[in-house]
Amino acid sequence: MSVLQKTITLDLAESFKKIVGEAYFFTDEATLQDYSKDATETLQFSPQAVLKPATADEISAILKICNQYKIPVTPRGGGTGLSGGALPYLGGIVISTERLNKILHIDERNLQVTTEPGVITEVLQREVAARGLFYPPDPSSKGSCFIGGNIAENSGGPRAVKYGVVKDYVLNLEVVLPTGEIIWTGANVLKNVTGYNLTQLIIGSEGTLGIVTKIVLKLIPLPKYDILMLAPFNDLDKACEAVSVIFRAGCTPSALELMEIDALTIVSQMVGTHAAPVNSSIAAHLLIELDGNNKDVLVGEMEQIAALMEQHGAGDLLLAEDAQQKEELWKLRRRMAEYVKMCGYTIEEDVVVPRAELSRLIKVLKEMGHKHQFKSVAYGHAGDGNLHIRIKKDSVADSYKNPEMQLILRELFQQIKALGGTITGEHGVGLIQKGFMDIMFEERTLQIMRDIKRAFDPNNILNPGKIFD
Numbered sequence: 133m134s135v136l137q138k139t140i141t142l143d144l145a146e147s148f149k150k151i152v153g154e155a156y157f158f159t160d161e162a163t164l165q166d167y168s169k170d171a172t173e174t175l176q177f178s179p180q181a182v183l184k185p186a187t188a189d190e191i192s193a194i195l196k197i198c199n200q201y202k203i204p205v206t207p208r209g210g211g212t213g214l215s216g217g218a219l220p221y222l223g224g225i226v227i228s229t230e231r232l233n234k235i236l237h238i239d240e241r242n243l244q245v246t247t248e249p250g251v252i253t254e255v256l257q258r259e260v261a262a263r264g265l266f267y268p269p270d271p272s273s274k275g276s277c278f279i280g281g282n283i284a285e286n287s288g289g290p291r292a293v294k295y296g297v298v299k300d301y302v303l304n305l306e307v308v309l310p311t312g313e314i315i316w317t318g319a320n321v322l323k324n325v326t327g328y329n330l331t332q333l334i335i336g337s338e339g340t341l342g343i344v345t346k347i348v349l350k351l352i353p354l355p356k357y358d359i360l361m362l363a364p365f366n367d368l369d370k371a372c373e374a375v376s377v378i379f380r381a382g383c384t385p386s387a388l389e390l391m392e393i394d395a396l397t398i399v400s401q402m403v404g405t406h407a408a409p410v411n412s413s414i415a416a417h418l419l420i421e422l423d424g425n426n427k428d429v430l431v432g433e434m435e436q437i438a439a440l441m442e443q444h445g446a447g448d449l450l451l452a453e454d455a456q457q458k459e460e461l462w463k464l465r466r467r468m469a470e471y472v473k474m475c476g477y478t479i480e481e482d483v484v485v486p487r488a489e490l491s492r493l494i495k496v497l498k499e500m501g502h503k504h505q506f507k508s509v510a511y512g513h514a515g516d517g518n519l520h521i522r523i524k525k526d527s528v529a530d531s532y533k534n535p536e537m538q539l540i541l542r543e544l545f546q547q548i549k550a551l552g553g554t555i556t557g558e559h560g561v562g563l564i565q566k567g568f569m570d571i572m573f574e575e576r577t578l579q580i581m582r583d584i585k586r587a588f589d590p591n592n593i594l595n596p597g598k599i600f601d
Contacts, residue, residue, distance in 0.1 A: 136596060137202045138223040140180045144201065148183055148225075151193045156184040156231070167208065167226045171273075171469075172216045172564065173478050173530035179206065179220035186231040188306060188314050188345035194227060195343070196312035198593050205310075205593050207339040209249065209281030212273040214469075214480055215562030216532070217284065217338045221597040229280050232345060235259055243351040244303065244320060249280025249344050266354040268295035271558070272466045280344050286336035288558040290387035290421075290465070293515030295352075297558070299335045306346035307334055310589040320348050333584070338560050339595045341588040358386065358423040359434050360452040362461060363441045364414045368392065370445040371416040372491035375514045377440050378420070379487065383433055387421040388515030389465050390490070395472050395509035395522070399464050402471040407460035414447065418514065419465055468511050469520065477509055477522035479531045481541070485553035487517045496547045497521060504540050518557040532564050545571050561599045569600060 140148075149157045158164070159181050168178040185191050198205050204224030211218060220226050233250035240263055247256060253274040257267050270289040271277055277287070283305070288297040304318045317330040334341055365371035375388060393414050400410050408417060420437060422430045438449050452458040469480065485493045494510055501508050506525035512518055523531075531537040545555045545568050554572060556565055569578060578600060585592070585599075 135202065136204050136222060136224070136593065138180065138204060140203065140225065144197065144203070145181065147197055148181065148194065151190050152183050152185050156186075158182040158184075167211075167228070168220065170211045170213045170216070170218050172214050172219065172562070173480070173532065175216050175219060175530060175532055175563065177219045177221050178223070179226045180223055182226045182228060184228045184231050188308055191227060191308045191343055191345060192312045192314055194225075195308055195310055195593075198225065199311050199591055202591050202593060204596050206595055207280075207284070207343045209278035209284070210252065210273070210276050212277040213281065213285065213560070213562065214482065215285075215338075215556065215560040216564050217560050217562035217595070217598055218281070219563060221563060224593075227343065229278060229343070229345075232280075236346070238263060238265070240265070242320075243353075245349050245351055247279055247347050247349065249278055249283065249347060251279050253277050253279055253282060260351055261354055264354050265351040267301065267349060267351055268292075269298045269301065272469060279347060283335055283344050283347060284337065284339045285558060285560045288513065288516070288518070290389055290513055292513060292518075292558075293388055294384050294386045294423075299332055301350045302331055302335055302347065303350055304348040305331055305334055305344050307342035307344055309342050310591070310594040314345070322350070336560070338562060338598055340585060340598055341594070343594070355386075355423040356425045357427045357430055358421055358458075359430050360458045360461060361420045361434060361438065362408055362450040362452075363418040363420060363438075364409055364447040364450075365416050365418070365445055366413050366447065367445055368415040368494055369491045371418055372494060372514070374418060374441055374444045374446065375490060376488045377444055378437055379515075381436065381440055383422075383437055385420050385437075385515060386423040387419065388513070389419040390511060390514035390519065391417045391419065391465060391468065392494075392510045393417075395468050395511045396464065398475050398509070399468050399471045402474070403463060403467060405460055405464065407457065408450070408464055409448075418446075419461060465511070469522070472509055472522045475524075477507070477524040478529050479523040479525070479537065480559075481521040481523070481544070482512075482518070482556045482559035483521060483545075483548050483553055484516070484518045484557035485548060485551045487514070489551040489553065490514060490517060490519065492551060493519065493548065493553070496551075497544070500540065500544060500547075506540070513557075516557075517553070538567065542568060542571070563598060566598065566600055
C-alpha cells in the first residue's frame with residue numbers, strides 16, 4: 133500500500149475550508165486535543181486538522197483530496213469508543229460526523245427509520261418510542277454515542293440477549309468510499325440476496341472501509357410492559373451458573389446483566405445510592421429484565437425465574453417497584469465503566485464466551501490476577517456471554533504497547549479462545565486488540581480481510597493502522 137503523507141499544506145487547508153466552510157475547519161490546539169482521545173484507556177494521538185462536514189457530498193470531496201494526496205483520515209462519531217478505533221493514530225485529519233445529526237424519516241407503515249450517523253442513539257430511541265416503535269440496541273453510552281459509531285462497531289448492549297445487535301436492524305446504508313464515490317449498499321427491504329451483502333460487510337468494519345452518511349433501520353413495536361429484578365448471590369460461580377439455568381428453563385429475558393460486587397461497590401459509592409444491597413456476604417448480582425405486551429405473562433415468567441434463582445443460591449430478591457427504582461438500578465449498571473475507570477481500572481477488555489463457560493472465565497481471570505499481581509472487576513451482558521473486564525495494575529495505565537500487559541492479555545485471550553470464546557464482542561479491534569488477531573484467525577483468513585480493505589481503500593487512507601497493520 134502507498135506511503136501516507138501526513139503533512140497538510142496551506143493549499144490543502146484552503147481546499148478543505150472551501151468544502152466545509154472556514155467555521156468547520158479546525159487546527160487550534162484545544163480542538164486537536166479534544167479529538168486526540170476517546171474513552172479508550174489513556175491513549176492519545178493528535179490529528180493535524182479536524183473537519184466537520186454536513187453532507188455526504190462534502191465528505192466525498194474531502195476523501196477525493198485525501199486519496200489523491202494520501203492523507204490519513206479518521207472518521208469519528210461521539211468519541212465514546214473503547215478500542216481506539218476513532219483515534220488519529222497516524223495523524224492526518226479527523227472527519228467528525230456530528231453535523232450529520234438529523235433523523236430524516238420515520239416510516240410508521242413499514243416500521244423503518246432513516247437517519248444520519250451523527251444522531252445520538254438515545255435521541256433516536258426516544259423519537260421512535262413516541263410513535264410506539266422500538267429500536268432495541270442500547271449500549272451503555274447511548275446518551276452520548278452516535279448511531280454511526282454503533283454501525284462501525286456493531287454495538288449491542290444489555291438487550292442484545294433478546295433482540296440482537298445493530299446488524300440485526302440495518303437494512304441499507306449510504307456510504308462514501310475512501311476514493312470518494314457515494315454508494316448505497318443494499319435496499320430498504322427485509323429480505324435481499326441480490327449480490328454480496330455489502331451492508332453487513334460495512335457494519336462492524338470500524339470505519340476502515342467507508343464513511344456511513346445515511347442509515348435505514350428496521351424498527352419493531354414498542355413493548356408495553358417491563359419488569360426488573362435484582363438477584364444477589366454470595367458465590368460468583370453460582371451467579372454465573374444461574375444464567376444458563378434461566379435459558380434452559382425456556383425463559384428469554386430482555387436483559388440479563390452480571391455485576392461483580394467489587395464493581396458494584398465502586399459505582400454505588402460514586403452514584404450515592406442504596407438501590408442495590410452491597411455487603412461483604414454478596415459476591416455478585418444478576419440484573420434480570422423481562423418485557424412484553426402481556427403483563428400477566430411477564431409476572432408469571434418472573435415468578436418462575438425467581439424460583440430458579442432461589443434454588444440456585446440467590447439471596448433476598450429485589451423486584452423494582454416503580455420506574456424510579458428501575459432507573460436507579462439501571463444507572464448502577466450503565467455508569468459502571470465510567471466509575472471503575474476513575475478508580476484506576478483503566479484497562480478494559482470486552483470478551484465473549486459461551487454462556488455455560490462464564491464461571492470458568494471469571495476463575496481464569498482471578499487466577500491470572502493472583503499470578504500477575506493485578507486487580508480486576510467484571511460486569512456485563514451475562515445473558516449472551518459478553519463480559520467487560522476491567523484491570524488495574526500498579527504503574528500500568530494502559531495496555532497499548534506495554535510489554536508486560538501485552539503478555540498478560542495474550543495469555544488471557546488464549547484461555548478465552550480455549551473456552552470457545554472471542555476477544556471482543558462489541559467494542560471492536562481498533563488499535564488495542566489488533567496485536568491479538570492471530571489468536572483468533574489463521575493467516576489466510578487475515579489476508580482475505582486485508583484484501584477486502586485494499587479493494588475498498590487502495591491507498592490505505594481511511595482509518596489506517598486499525599484492526600491490522
